[in-house]
Structures are given as structure tokens and as C-alpha cells.
Amino acid sequence: MVDNKKSAWAKLWQQPKAKWMLGIPVGAFLAVAVGAIGFFGGQTVLHATSSDAFCMSCHSNHSLKDEVMASAHGNNKAGITVQCQQCHLPPDPVRYLVKKIIVSKDLYGYLTIDGFNTQEWLDENRKEQADLALDYLRSIDSDTCQSCHTNVYENQPESMKKMAKKMHAMNFKKLQTKPEKYKTCVDCHKGVAHPYPKK
């Protein structure tokens, strides 16, 4: 493990200079963010890292934002645009920061993965990346979904489709009766913001 890590960093060191240069804006951003923790406490950082712009700074050539805007989460009659982190990062600030630290491994990926910030890379790796994102959501029982969709299992609204009510109620009951059969939101709902790849 230690050896692996070492060779990974050694590999990074061998990257052509151009790659390092790409990392400078992100590195500068992180330096400011770390400095800000000292000066203003976590709030400033939370704020800075809570916008779509932060996510899109590394994913700028990916169609992710357009996909959200085309989905029910960006194109609905209520005029709501759901932000990246509202789905992907937990609402609880402590876990939020832990996830940020994990996400910061992406900085390493950003610098080392060949062609990462291109649409071709996303298209080619969509399935693998989607499944990673799903694994994370499963691990938190789709908490992020549930923080908006609060009345899916209990106090279901009159207007919820009959079929949906029935499926949701059945699933909720399994929590008590057959917990091993209980499903989380994203087990039944894939591709709610980006097209879920077939393979």
C-alpha cells in the first residue's frame, strides 16, 4: 500500500510540465481554501466549494451541467435547479468535509489521468464513474435525495402517482420486515440527472 502510493507520486513527478501547469489554478484555489479555514473558519470554504462552479472547474469540458438542466432536476415547472453537491455530497457538514477530503483525491486524478477533462474521457468511462457515484449514494442510503424528497415513504402527497405510492410503501415496510430486501432510492431510480449508461 505504502509502496503503491510512493510509486503513484513518483509517477506524478514524471508527468510533463504542461500537466503541472494545468494544476496551478486548482492548486491556488486549494491554497486559498486552506488559508481561509484558518482565517474565517470552515464557512467560507463550505461556501466556495458549494457551487456548481467549483465542481465544474475540473469537469469544465464534461456535459454534466447540461444534462442536469435537461433533466427533471433542472427543467421543472417549479423553476428549481438542483446543484451538484445537493445530490453528491452529504448535507451534514462533518461528513461533508470528510467527503471533501476524499474528493480532494480527485486533484491527483485531475493531474494524472490522461485526457480526464474531455467529453471523450467521460463517454468512455461513464459506466465506471456512474457506478462509483452510485456506490457512494448507497453507502449513505441516498441521504442527499431524501433531504429534498422527504415525503416519499411517509405522509405521501395526494398527487403522487398511485404506482409510486405503492412501490414506495412496499419498500418502506421492508425496512422492518425484510431489511435485506430494502432498496435505496438510486437502486430504483438511476439516471435522474445524467443519462445512465447501458454498458
Ligand code: HEC
Ligand atoms: C480537483 C478537480 C475536481 C473537482 C474540483 C471535482 N472533481 Fe469530480 N472528479 C474529478 C476526477 C479526476 C474524477 C475521476 C477520477 C477519480 O474518481 O478520482 C472525478 C469523478 C467524479 C465523480 C464520479 C466518481 C465518484 O467517485 O463518484 C463524481 C460523482 C464527481 N466527480 C462529482 C463531483 C462534484 C459533485 C464536484 C463538486 C463538489 C466535483 N466532482 C469536483 C475531479 C474533480
Ligand code: HEC
Ligand atoms: C435539492 C432538492 C432535490 C434533490 C437533492 C433531489 N431531488 Fe429529485 N426532484 C427535485 C425536484 C424539484 C424535482 C422535480 C419535481 C417536479 O417536476 O415537480 C425532482 C424530481 C425527481 C423525480 C421525478 C422525475 C424523474 O426524473 O423521474 C425523481 C424520480 C427524483 N427526483 C429522484 C431523486 C433522486 C434519486 C435523488 C438523489 C440522487 C434526488 N431526486 C435528489 C428535487 C430534488
Ligand code: HEC
Ligand atoms: C422499490 C423501488 C423504488 C424505490 C426504492 C424508490 N422508488 Fe421512487 N418510484 C418508484 C416507482 C416504480 C415510481 C413510479 C415510476 C413512474 O411513474 O415513472 C416512483 C416514482 C417516484 C417519484 C415520482 C412520483 C410521481 O408521482 O411522479 C419520485 C419523486 C420518487 N419516486 C422519488 C424517490 C426517492 C427520493 C426515493 C428514495 C427515498 C425513492 N423514490 C425510492 C420506485 C421506487
Ligand code: HEC
Ligand atoms: C438530482 C441529483 C444529481 C444532480 C443534481 C447531479 N448529479 Fe451527478 N449523479 C447523480 C447520480 C444518481 C449519479 C449516478 C449515476 C446515475 O444514476 O446516472 C451521478 C453520476 C455523476 C457522475 C459520474 C458519471 C455519470 O454521468 O454517471 C459525475 C461525474 C457527476 N454525477 C457529476 C455531477 C456534476 C458535476 C453535477 C452538477 C453539474 C451533478 N453531477 C449533478 C445525481 C446527481
